[in-house]
Amino acid sequence: MKNSEILTCLQCGTCHASCPAGRYTSLNVRKIVRDSVRKDISYEPELWMCATCYNCQERCPRGIKVTDAILTLRSEAVKKGEILPAHRKVCKFLIETGHSIPIDGKHRLLRKRLGLGNPEAAHKKALKEVRTLLASTKFDEMIIA
Known part of the structure; x- marks a missing residue:
């Protein structure tokens, strides 16, 4: 360093x-x-x-x-391509969904009660923007490599 x-x-x-x-x-x-x-x-x-x-x-x-x-x-x-498998998995999930962790049934129910809806379905435009940002920094290439 x-x-x-x-x-x-x-x-x-x-x-x-x-x-x-x-x-x-x-x-x-x-x-x-x-x-x-x-x-x-x-x-x-x-x-x-x-x-x-x-x-x-x-x-x-x-x-x-x-x-x-x-x-x-x-x-x-x-x-340099050095990243722990668990972190790589989180990064891949971020690229795929725009979220760093999956939303489980308990949290889906809580979101529904709060009137927040399903984030995967509601934010397609935001996901496209996240992917564009990640691609512009070549983050996606580093993670998928």
Whole structure:
């Protein structure tokens, strides 16, 4: 990663200690920051475990934009074709339907009670716009590749 701000990291561990995802997964934010300076980490599954809660970024004593750096690293990984299968599935569903997750029966019923209707049927024009936007950024090509 080409981010000179990351080079100012003290490796104090505040980011790791602040990370709720790190409590339940193998995510170690401090290690990601350290390793991103030394080597290509685009293949590391931990890169995708960040919940982007910004706790690390808000608490960093150096003011390093840690979460923003992780998002940049993810973008670089996707450009190289590195993305976890579960994330690729979500992205493909977004391209196909305009939604990141399927709407199940419980939520369809709730939407009906609220008068919101069926989003798949109601937003064909919006789906076309979403697909155009995704194609303009070549997102669809990166995901389907």
